[in-house]
Amino acid sequence: MLGWLQGESLVNHRAEAIRLLRLAQTGAARTALRTAESMLAAADEPIRSTGDVASCAALHYVRAVALHCLGDRDAALEAGRTVLRIAESGGDAGWASVGRAFRLLQAVLLSESASVGSDGDALSQELAWAEADIPDDGEPFAVVTAHTVVGACYLHLRLYELAEPHLLAAADRSAAHPEALGLTAVTARLNLAELHLGWSVELRRIGRADSAAEHSRSARRHADQAAELNASEHAAGYRARAALLSACAESDTGEPAAVIKAIRAGLDRVNGLAQDGEAAMAWLFEARALFRAGESSAALEAARRACAELPKEAIGTLAAAAFHTRADLLVRAGHDERAEILAYGDHLAQALWSHRLRALHLARSMQVFERLRRERDSIRELAYTDALTGVGNRHAFDNWVAMRAARPRDWVCLLVVDVDDLKVVNDAGGHPAGDLILRSIATVLAAHASPDDLVARLGGDEFVICSEISGEGGAELAQGVVDAVRAAIGDTTSVSVGVAYGPASEAGSTVLSRADLAMYEAKRDGGGRVRRSLTDLRALRSG
Structure with a gap:
């Protein structure tokens, strides 16, 4: 039972999760839910001990999808939050994006079922955040799933232009891994076919027949591509869905009888x-084809069936299309008393389309804003980061000092860290060897400093740790650094550390100078040791 979570877990968890997702989405959601929950319960300790975040996140995602298919929105929302929490704690960007987007999708569904409007601005902002978090690389299943869920969010909001790139990315990335993600490639193409069918229906309702026909052709193309993909023993059922979608796409242009x-x-x-809703959709398109064939009564009955087959929580686009088709056929069949109602529906469709375009503009603005924000943060990080070691640079130190200049009552502790005999290392192994030493020492410093401290490279072989701990605490930290560097590097080299404690307003001048002098004293005493500022020591004695 637990073997798939150990050893080759990255491959096996993906295959098992895909299998369970297929079960959940094809009428066996309870079985998928029970299996995922029993595996999570049995594998709780192995997952923690191996740090297999992807396995854990994938199983919780199966739970989320199964609960979604069962209509338990609250539980599905909580399961999505669990995926996000696990992925963020483990640093898995792909699954974090999946969890965030799935949580958003469930939140939208909950707000609609409760007849409560959601905050469009906040939703668009969070969606832009979720899609910006999708990694360019990473485990393929997680990345594909992230694109799929973000695409589903945009699709549910009728923002087809924003959903399509994500569903295309899911299809293309799945196709690049046919053995592992062959079935996912099929479902991605089916999703694209449904996207273009929905787009076509909306365009036809507002009188844009040419554009609607173009999207119907796109729907058929994607459905036919899904049918051509050979994805395991389950392909027959998915080819049947593909054939159904392809036929629906032909309802307004193909030979009616066929x-x-x-x-x-x-x-x-x-x-x-x-x-959910595909049967209603099929009856809807059959009604249109029947009317084109001159079978008005049969067309009206098919339209009635389309409305009757709507699932309890059918998305607004499908429900509107079904009822609009029925009203349209009633009018065309001579039920003139319905004409005014249909005209009102047409005006409403135009208004909804205009609202959709405004939402699209807002979502695109949020996408641009999020990209610019991240670019700004990236540029800022580069400006304050030492390129060789990844810790802060002199600009970061100067900024830290400036932020504390207006806090004269606060005191700070500076540790100046200098590498002993780095020139000897450079002479023996060249500058690459010296660079490796500097990076190793920077890693040690960052590991020992607290999250609130700043570690910066001031230049050459000199670093500084800026902290708000006491002088005694700084001395203990410095000794820990000396010992850790010795353990990490051995006899290759060592570090000398000077410690000074003083007013925050003097951090960049007097305190830094005293820490520097203490560091040189440590070097004169043989290196690989800690010395505190004489001023600090005198203050301690006088106290």
Whole structure:
């Protein structure tokens, strides 16, 4: 039971999670949920001991999807939060993006089911954050899943232009790993087919027939590509869904009798694999094809079936399309008393489309804002980071000093750290050897400093640790650094550390100078040791 979480877990957790996701999405959500929960319970300790964050996040994502399929929005929301929490604590950017986006999707669904409007600005901002977090590289399954969930969020919001790039990325990345993600590549193409069908329906409702036809063709292309992919023993059922979507895409342009036959055959072949609302969608498109074939009564019955087949929590686009199609056919069939209602519906569709465009503009603005914010933060980080060692540079130190200049009552502790005999290392092994020593020492300093401290390289072989601990605490920290460097590097070299404690307003002048003098005293005494500022020591004696 636990073998997939150990050893080759990266490969095995992906395969098992994909299998369970397939179960959850094809009518066996309870089985998938029970399996995932039992594996999590049994593997709790091994996961913690091996640090297999991806395995744990993947299983909790299976739970989230299964709960979503069962209609338990609150539990699905909490499961999404768990995915996010586990991924963030383990530093897994891919699964963190999955958890964040899935949590957003459930929050939107909850607000809609409760008839409470969600904050569009905040939602767009968080979605932009989630998609910006998707890593360019990383474990393929996590990255593909992240793109899929972010795309699903945008699709649910009817922001097709923003959903499409993510679903395309999911399809392309899955196709690049056919053995592991072959089935995911199929579902990605099916998602794209459904996206373009929904886009087409909305465009047709506002009278943009040419654009609608273009998206219908795109829907058929993606559905046909899904049918051509050979993805394991489960491919037959997915090919049936692909054939159904392809037939639906032909309802307004294909030969009516052939389209009707294909839709009915597709519904028969799907046999429980249809996603929520796909049966209603199929009846909707069959109704249109029937009307084109001159079978008005059958078309009206199909439209009635489309409305009846709508799931309890059908998305607004599908429900609106089903009822609009029925009203449209009633009017076309001569039920003139419905014409004014249909005209009102057409005006409402135009208003909803305009609202969608405003939401699209807002979401795109949030995307640009998030990219600019991250670029700014990246540039700022580069400006304050030493390129060789990754710790702060002189600018970072000067900024730290400036921020404390206006706090004369506060005291700070500075540790000046200098590498002993670095020239000997450079002469023996060249500058690459010296650079390696500097990076190793920087790693030790960063590991021993607290999160509130600053570690900076002032230049050459000299570092500084800036802290707000006491002088005694600084001396203990300095000795820990000396010992840790000796343990990490051995006899190759050592560090001498000078410690000074003084007013924050004098950090960049007097305190730094005293720490520097103490460091040179440590060097004169043989190096590899700590010395405190004489001024500090005199103050202690007089006290």
